[in-house]
Amino acid sequence: MRKFIWNQYSVEVNPKGIGTYGTVYFGYDLKNKRKVAIKKIPKIAVADNETFIMRSYGKSKYLPAFYNYFVKNKQAHIVMEQVEGKPLGVSNFYYEGKKRSVKQAVQIVIYILKALQHLYTIKALYTMICCRKM
Numbered sequence: 487m488r489k490f491i492w493n494q495y496s497v498e499v500n501p502k503g504i505g506t507y508g509t510v511y512f513g514y515d516l517k518n519k520r521k522v523a524i525k526k527i528p529k530i531a532v533a534d535n536e537t538f539i540m541r542s543y544g545k546s547k548y549l550p551a552f553y554n555y556f557v558k559n560k561q562a563h564i565v566m567e568q569v570e571g572k573p574l575g576v577s578n579f580y581y582e583g584k585k586r587s588v589k590q591a592v593q594i595v596i597y598i599l600k601a602l603q604h605l606y607t608i609k610a611l612y613t614m615i616c617c618r619k620m
Contacts, residue, residue: 489513492563493556497524507532512568515553521568522553526561533562540566543608548601 488499497513504510508527515522527533533555540552554565586594 492524492558494518495522495524495565507536515565518553522565523550523568525564525566527564528561530557530560530562533564537562537564539605540564543605546601546604548597548604 489496490499491497492513494517495513495515497511501509502512502523507529508525511524511526513522513524514520525533525536527536537552537555540550543549545551550569551567552564553567556563556565
């Protein structure tokens with residue numbers, strides 16, 4: 487597997503995910519000896535807002551831990567806990583995604599609600615929704 491180095495991180499060349507605001511890569515923190523996910527975001531202001539929220543929520547069983555933030559080549563990079571998982575669906579709304587059992591679907595919703603509850607408790611959810619931080 488091909489890798490490159492960003493600061494203290496050995497990063498896989500192929501991204502794990504591409505979203506609206508950025509691209510996520512998996513890597514390894516050479517200094518702290520741990521797996522990481524690094525979200526590369528072209529718009530620094532967007533990354534600043536996301537970093538603010540991640541720093542605000544602290545530790546949560548339902549949200550990835552924030553580790554670091556840096557700017558390289560005029561792009562922001564948010565370093566966070568690497569969370570293994572699988573896609574919930576497909577990004578193309580014209581095709582059906584994988585069907586889940588009712589039990590699986592309910593468990594997914596419960597996890598999402600617990601993450602939202604944590605964000606609400608520390609007022610980060612209010613900031614994201616009402617003040618357009620994200």
